[in-house]
Amino acid sequence: MxxxxxxxxxxxxxxxxxxxxxxxxxxxxxxxxxxxxxxVATRRLHHTRADHGLRYLEEKGELLQGLVKILSDRQILKLWTDKISLSPDSQITTNCYVAPEGMSAVAxxxxxxxxxxxxxxxxxxxxxxxxxxxxxxxxxxxxxxxxxxxxxxxxxxxxxxxxxxxxxxxxxxxxxxxxxIEFEPCITVMAGYSSSCRCDRSEKAILFSQNDNLAWIGLDSSKRLNSEAPVFVIQSSAKFAQLYLDAQDLQPAARELLASAAKHFIPWLDNPEFFQVHRWRYAFPSRPxxxxxxxxxxxxxxxxxxxxxxxxxxxxxxxxxxxxxxxxxxxxxxxxxxxxxxxxxx
CATH class of the missing domain: 3.50.50.60 (FAD/NAD(P)-binding domain)
Incomplete structure (x- = not known):
């Protein structure tokens, strides 16, 4: 008992x-x-890992500030970027902290x-x-x-x-x-590319607020200490995820998101060496x-x-x-x- x-x-x-x-x-x-x-999830894949849930932590709120400080002092978290790009040409400034071993280290x-x-x-x-x-x-x-x-x-x-x-x-x-209580869903694609692929753009992450398919693209491999090849995490909009809420096969959804990422970010993103897809049915509370x-x-x-x-x-x-x-x-x-x-x- x-x-x-x-x-x-x-x-x-x-x-x-x-x-x-x-x-x-x-x-x-x-x-x-x-x-x-x-x-607060991390997926192991192809000798690396990718954060397919929580993207990063920000120092928003007293409790979260305390958590970030303690995890940073213990070298579980590090500062990843101080800016997030907005589509198409603007940026927001915010300190984003990530775990090199994956965000699941927080949990x-x-x-x-x-x-x-x-x-x-x-x-x-x-x-x-x-x-x-x-x-x-x-x-x-x-x-x-x-x-x-x-x-x-x-x-x-x-x-x-x-x-x-x-x-x-x-x-x-x-x-x-x-x-x-209502939630918005999300579909996440974790995609790995050849080490010959080079990211000429400086952004580690881009947030899409006005896109039917995309909500977020992050260069997840930039969170790791010794990444040899680029790994991107692509998260869908709630509108897109609703279309595949009960689909048994998510491969078509993943391919469509990769095509959208290639169109709006880097052209070779639709040709990964490998990818995995995950559906979050209850990703974000929209009516808490x-x-x-x-x-x-x-x-x-x-x-x-x-x-x-x-x-x-x-x-x-x-x-x-x-x-x-x-x-x-x-x-x-x-x-x-x-x-x-x-x-x-x-």
Whole structure:
């Protein structure tokens, strides 16, 4: 039996977990994927890696400033660029920090010391006869436990997924609030090129605000310490991703994005040596919750949180995690929490 079970190992879920673990609670984080971080994601491919989710971190917000400073001091982050190009001819000035080992290093830092069970997809949740939450997992193999028990539950996943998981557990009012949260999708292409390809343009990244297909192109290999050949990450607009939201084959979408990148940025981008494609169904909250968390107000503690609470940035996820931990703590033993200082203990 755990004090708190957290579903989802994104930034918000990891922040809740660290707050409560450092206060002395018994905490477990369960995650359906093979790694932590959610959209703070890095893909290994062809002897290199590419950030196909979160592009970079900016010093926007007090919590994020603290995180960037600590990660920079520990040489996990470095300054990547101080300008982002806008299509076609203008630029914005902003300090962008990246991890040479991949942005997933940020999530791995936040996950330090936590008990995390990867490849654990929660199939259903119920209240058992010991008056606690029971999380039941989809069968993967005989070695994994079928369920676990916890006194309190945090659901730190996108609101549409939380809605499906909690449909039989919470009130119609809570379901309505979850159902009102809206997300925009995104398709990401990671493409590698011959070392003979040269980038004559100085931009490391370009942001497209008025393009039907493209939202972002970044020279991802410039984030790495010893990159021998260019690797680009291309992210689609929400409008484009909607066209392929339920497509089983994303190769045509990738080819179309590569063609658009070649047209609007560098001509040889439509001829990669290799590429991979990933679909983010819940990439960016377009209609977030105004509060920092959603208390389901059930008989046992149950809180929903994430970057869709209070905004749609990493700062929102951090703040949502802190606020959720405070609420869970008040419903349990009311132990002293580390607050934003939890980063210094990692």
């Amino acid at each position: 755990f004090d708190v079970a957290i579903v989802g190992a994104g930034v918000a879920g990891l922040t809740v977990g660290q707050q409560l673990r450092q206060a002395g609670y018994g905490v477990v984080v369960v995650e359906k994927s093979r790694g932590v971080g959610g959209r 791995k830092f936040l996950a330090k010391g936590l008990e995390i069970r990867l490849n654990h997809r929660v199939e259903s949740i119920s209240v058992n006869n010991q008056d606690c939450w029971q999380l039941n997992f989809a069968a993967v193999n005989d070695e994994l436990p079928a369920s676990l028990l916890a006194k309190a539950l945090v659901v730190a996943i996108p609101a549409p997924q939380a809605l499906m998981l909690l449909e039989s557990l919470v009130s119609q009012e809570v379901l309505g609030r979850l159902g009102a 919750l105004s509060e920092m968390f959603l208390d389901a107000q059930t008989s046992l503690p149950l809180i929903c949180c994430g970057d869709w609470c209070g905004g749609n940035l990493v700062e929102s996820a951090l703040q949502s995690g802190l606020s959720t931990a405070q609420r869970i703590n008040s419903q349990l033993q009311n132990l002293p929490l580390p607050g934003a200082n939890f980063l210094n203990c990692l």
